[in-house]
Amino acid sequence: MADPGSPDLSTPPLQLDAATAALVGELARKSPLAWISYGGHHHPVWHVWDGDAIAVVCDGQEQPLPAVEEQEHVEVRLRSKATRHLLVTITARVDAVAAGSAQWEALVPALIAGRLNVRDRATAAERWAASSRVLRLVPVGVIAAPGALPQDSHRARPVATPATTDDRQPYVVHRRQAAAPPLSG
DSSP: OOOTTSOOTTSOOEEOOHHHHHHHHHHHHHOSEEEEEETTEEEEEEOEEOSSSEEEEESTTSBOOTTGGGOSEEEEEEEOTTTOOEEEEEEEEEEEEOTTSHHHHHHHHHHHHHOTTOSOTTTHHHHHHHHOEEEEEEEEEEEEOTTSOOSSOOOOOOOOOSOOOOSSOOOOSSOOOSSOOOSOO
């Protein structure tokens, strides 16, 4: 039985028309997070829009995307930045960008600029070339778009854990007074 949240790439996606391609580009430019699904796994990833594709840095010290290069296609979910509602789900072809190539040199500065909390911007490109991968996710088809979006929430059950929360409230020393006393009397 297939995972209910995994992409059903057995049925061919609809063709990507100009209006949906424009919507994908707009969502990818404005929202810093996309959800990538493949092989029964779902990964939130930060990305930048690269003209006609979503650019992602993965592995090494960056976000893990195990075996994503082995996938021919992945499912990408894009949400509205303002409302967080799912607006489009696409199928994307996975293209690796070779370190040092002309495409790498053009793409990496945009990725460095889009990366929040990067440790050292000056050495990020060398670190990514040594231990990470840069991928382009090129949209090739539409799974769901406005007017044909699924009604389910795409929520997953939390992973089972023995961790618990204590029901008691923590003890607080020196609670703040409801109203400050006057400074002069």
